[in-house]
Structures are given as C-alpha cells and as structure tokens.
Amino acid sequence: MEKCDFGLIGLAVMGQNLVLNMNDNGFKVAVYNRTVTKVDEFITGNAKGTEIVGTHTIEELVGVLKSPRRIMLLVKAGAPVDDFIELLLPYLEEGDIIIDGGNSNYNDTIRRTSYVESKGLLYIGTGVSGGEEGARFGPSIMPGGSPEAWSHVKDIFQAVSAKVDDDVPCCDWVGKDGAGHYVKMTHNGIEYGDMQLICEAYDLMKNILGMNNQEMHETFTEWNDGKLDSYLIEITRDILGYQDEDGEYVIDKILDTAGQKGTGKWTAISSLDMGIPLTLITEAVLSRFLSALKADRVEASKVLSGSAYTFDGDKMAFVKDIHDALYASKIISYTQGYMLMRSAAAEYNWDLNYGGIALMWRGGCIIRSAFLGKIKEAFDKDGELNNLLLDDYFKSEVDTAQSGWRRVIATAVEAGIPVPAMSSALAFYDGYRRERLPANLLQAQRDYFGAHTYERTDKPRGEFFHTNWTGTGGDVTSSTYNA
Numbered sequence: 001m002e003k004c005d006f007g008l009i010g011l012a013v014m015g016q017n018l019v020l021n022m023n024d025n026g027f028k029v030a031v032y033n034r035t036v037t038k039v040d041e042f043i044t045g046n047a048k049g050t051e052i053v054g055t056h057t058i059e060e061l062v063g064v065l066k067s068p069r070r071i072m073l074l075v076k077a078g079a080p081v082d083d084f085i086e087l088l089l090p091y092l093e094e095g096d097i098i099i100d101g102g103n104s105n106y107n108d109t110i111r112r113t114s115y116v117e118s119k120g121l122l123y124i125g126t127g128v129s130g131g132e133e134g135a136r137f138g139p140s141i142m143p144g145g146s147p148e149a150w151s152h153v154k155d156i157f158q159a160v161s162a163k164v165d166d167d168v169p170c171c172d173w174v175g176k177d178g179a180g181h182y183v184k185m186t187h188n189g190i191e192y193g194d195m196q197l198i199c200e201a202y203d204l205m206k207n208i209l210g211m212n213n214q215e216m217h218e219t220f221t222e223w224n225d226g227k228l229d230s231y232l233i234e235i236t237r238d239i240l241g242y243q244d245e246d247g248e249y250v251i252d253k254i255l256d257t258a259g260q261k262g263t264g265k266w267t268a269i270s271s272l273d274m275g276i277p278l279t280l281i282t283e284a285v286l287s288r289f290l291s292a293l294k295a296d297r298v299e300a301s302k303v304l305s306g307s308a309y310t311f312d313g314d315k316m317a318f319v320k321d322i323h324d325a326l327y328a329s330k331i332i333s334y335t336q337g338y339m340l341m342r343s344a345a346a347e348y349n350w351d352l353n354y355g356g357i358a359l360m361w362r363g364g365c366i367i368r369s370a371f372l373g374k375i376k377e378a379f380d381k382d383g384e385l386n387n388l389l390l391d392d393y394f395k396s397e398v399d400t401a402q403s404g405w406r407r408v409i410a411t412a413v414e415a416g417i418p419v420p421a422m423s424s425a426l427a428f429y430d431g432y433r434r435e436r437l438p439a440n441l442l443q444a445q446r447d448y449f450g451a452h453t454y455e456r457t458d459k460p461r462g463e464f465f466h467t468n469w470t471g472t473g474g475d476v477t478s479s480t481y482n483a
C-alpha cells in the first residue's frame with residue numbers, strides 16, 4: 001500500500017470533518033481513535049468511498065505514514081494530549097512531527113514543545129477554528145511550535161484552510177512554542193466579546209424598544225449588509241427568524257444560562273497576569289457566570305426592584321444608536337485583544353505578525369468579518385501600530401459612533417438593562433483617551449496607609465517620594481513594584 005501523507009488521532013466532530021477535508025484536497029490520511037470501534041464506524045460510514053485508511057493501534061498508524069511522520073491529535077484538551085504524546089513517542093523517529101490541533105492552553109503547549117523537542121522530534125500546537133463546518137470546508141488554522149516543522153505541514157494546512165480574496169489561505173506560521181495556541185485563545189476571547197455585544201443589542205431591542213423576533217431578524221439582516229457584516233451577525237439573524245413546526249420561535253424557548261469551555265476565562269486570566277485592561281472580554285466571561293446563576297436570579301427577581309423607565313423616543317433612531325454602540329464597542333474589544341497579544345509577544349519573545357493574524361481570522365473562523373479586513377489594512381499601513389484606536393480609520397469610526405454609543409449606555413442605565421460589555425468598552429475609551437486619571441489620589445492613599453511612595457508630576461519619572469501624612473509616621477518606605 002502506498003504510504004499515507006498524514007495521520008490523525010481523534011474521530012469526534014472536528015477530527016472526522018478535518019480528515020474528510022484533507023481527503024477532498026488530495027491528501028491520503030490514516031486515522032486512529034481511542035475507542036477503536038469508532039474507526040470502523042467512520043470508515044464504513046462518513047468516510048465510505050474515500051481514500052482514508054483506518055488503523056487500530058498506534059503502532060499500525062505510525063507504520064502506514066511517510067517520513068517525516070505528521071500526526072495530528074484532535075482530542076479533548078488536557079491530559080488526553082499528554083497521554084497520546086507518551087503513547088506515540090516509542091514509535092516515532094527523529095524529525096517526526098506531533099501536532100496538537102485541539103484547544104490546548106498555551107502554557108501546556110510551551111511545555112510540550114520543549115518536551116517533544118527534547119526527544120528529537122518536532123511539535124506544533126495549532127488553533128483550528130470554525131467548528132464543524134470550518135473543519136469540513138475550510139477552517140482558520142493558527143500554528144505555532146517548533147519553527148522547523150512549518151515547512152513540513154505548510155502545504156497541507158494551507159490547502160485545507162479557508163481562503164479569502166479568492167486564494168489567500170487563512171493559515172500562516174504564528175510563532176514559536178505556544179504562540180499559535182495563544183492567538184487561538186485570544187480569538188476565542190474576542191468571540192466571547194462579540195457574542196456578548198450581540199446579546200446586549202438584542203436585550204436593548206427587546207426590552208427597551210419592545211421589538212419582536214421578526215423585527216429583530218430584519219434589523220440583523222440589514223446590519224449584516226453593512227459594517228457589522230460577519231458570521232456571528234449572520235447566524236443571529238437566522239436564529240431570530242427560526243420557527244419550529246408549531247410556528248413558534250425557538251429562541252424564546254431556550255434557557256438563559258450560558259455554558260463555556262474555558263478559553264474566554266484563560267484570555268481574561270492572561271490579561272490579568274499581563275496587566276492589560278482587557279475589560280470587554282472579561283465582562284463577557286463574567287456575564288456568562290452571572291447567567292449561570294439562574295436559580296439565584298429567579299429568587300432575586302421576586303425581591304429586588306429596578307427602574308420604571310419607559311422609552312418614548314424615536315425607535316428607529318435608537319436602533320441606529322444600538323448599531324453604533326455595538327460597532328464602537330467591537331472596535332474597543334479588538335483594540336484590547338491586540339493590546340493583549342502585543343504584551344504576550346513581549347513576554348514570551350514571539351514575533352507576531354498582527355496584520356497576518358487579522359488575515360487568518362478573516363475567513364473560516366467564528367469571528368470572521370469584513371471588519372477584520374480593516375484591521376489588516378491598519379497594520380499594512382503601519383506594521384508598528386501601537387494601538388488600533390490610533391489608526392486613522394478606527395479613530396474616525398469611533399468619533400462617528402460615539403454619540404449614539406453614549407446615548408445607548410445612558411438609556412440602558414436609566415432603564416435598568418445591563419450592558420456590561422458596551423459600558424465597560426466606553427469606560428475604557430474614556431479612560432484611555434484621558435491624559436490625567438484620578439490615580440494620583442490612589443497613589444496618595446497607598447502612600448498614606450502603606451508608605452508605598454509615589455512619583456511626582458514636577459519631577460522625572462523613576463524618582464519616588466513619601467509624605468509623612470499624619471506627622472506620626474516615619475521615613476521608612478515600602479519597596480516598590482508593579483503587579
């Protein structure tokens with residue numbers, strides 16, 4: 001038998017679809033799964049009539065592959081990835097490549113890259129985004145790991161990935177060790193933010209303006225033809241218009257408790273570790289936590305009062321304001337996401353290509369949108385752009401949207417409708433554009449109670465002062481550090 005080009009372990013939804021995609025693109029793939037019966041089910045089921053080869057042991061899988069062997073794991077993130085690495089190692093040879101295509105934590109990928117390299121092999125940790133449909137017809141693929149491995153997987157990864165502008169692949173090398181999984185994690189965090197913003201827009205339309213599902217379906221249809229054109233707006237349009245056999249809207253029957261698998265939380269944790277004010281994504285994660293407290297909320301709703309506000313303004317004008325609030329907040333979310341990646345790149349010594357990342361997210365993945373094309377343009381204009389808000393295009397877009405954005409936040413507060421993502425985005429914007437914040441008082445407080453010292457506006461940075469505020473403290477100061 002002619003040897004196979006690629007091996008894949010993990011025949012759940014992502015693995016099966018990615019393998020079928022590889023087969024369509026002319027690659028011969030061998031597959032294996034922990035529960036071995038699923039191999040035969042796949043070969044005689046979804047893979048019937050393809051060139052895909054089923055194998056029943058790790059040894060058999062390794063034996064049917066060309067050298068250097070390229071084996072991707074698409075299994076549950078966490079211990080299963082370490083377990084499969086251990087199972088593979090005895091059979092692999094120098095230069096073979098283990099690829100983890102699951103949603104692994106970037107810290108694990110940093111550790112695994114160094115471990116696998118220490119065995120003479122190469123390692124790739126890659127984000128694969130786009131869910132079932134993406135895996136089948138073209139995902140966004142974000143690989144990082146051992147740089148020497150890239151030339152061995154580039155052909156197959158770029159062939160199966162999504163394409164934009166006719167033939168530009170949504171896949172390129174991200175960077176060493178955990179860079180690919182870090183960028184995928186940030187993508188997922190941004191996805192949490194985008195989804196929360198859309199939910200807030202829905203809440204405002206439904207509960208301030210009293211719009212019905214059909215009206216909201218039409219509004220999202222219109223929005224999807226404009227600047228908000230994106231996969232998530234498109235599916236929201238379809239969800240709002242979807243009726244079951246009885247003609248009832250399914251959206252109204254879905255329990256309001258959000259699930260999560262952890263990548264949004266990792267993004268927020270990383271931002272806290274880096275000291276980056278990633279407020280919008282973090283609020284999106286916290287909003288999911290709040291939604292999950294369903295029983296508590298039901299009890300509280302019987303006891304706690306809100307606002308008696310009723311909207312009596314121009315409904316259509318307010319829908320336009322909601323659009324602008326969503327759009328401006330989205331700009332803030334991506335600004336913060338890019339700030340985080342910039343900080344991580346410095347921390348982990350990654351040479352990230354920010355425009356290239358926007359391009360990889362342009363197609364195939366859940367946050368794909370026209371908007372990412374504008375981010376790519378911003379980095380094409382200025383590869384060293386320090387902050388997206390300072391790009392001429394985004395600056396002027398926020399300028400145009402901000403009056404509507406402010407009206408939405410003010411109205412939401414009056415009406416008692418929570419808009420944590422939109423309002424935290426505005427608070428960030430108003431803080432970021434301020435030359436002077438009230439942190440002078442904060443530093444005085446820290447110095448007052450803990451002798452933490454402060455810098456002065458009339459002295460050079462880096463000189464620290466202490467005031468004996470009460471007249472009873474001494475001159476001893478605390479050591480200075482920044483968390």
Ligand code: NBP
Nearest residue numbers: 010011012013014015034035074075076077080102103131
């Ligand atoms: P799952 O995340 O549900 O994983 C299923 C696979 O993991 C099966 O092959 C299963 O083997 C194997 N597995 C499990 Br579960 N526990 C194992 C263990 N202890 N040891 C060895 N193997 C084990 O599948 P998925 O939804 O296709 O996702 C695959 C990866 O891709 C995950 O990391 C996921 O986070 C990521 N991802 C998923 C999506 C999506 O939309 N679903 C999108 C992007 C990325 P078995 O058949 O023997 O139980």
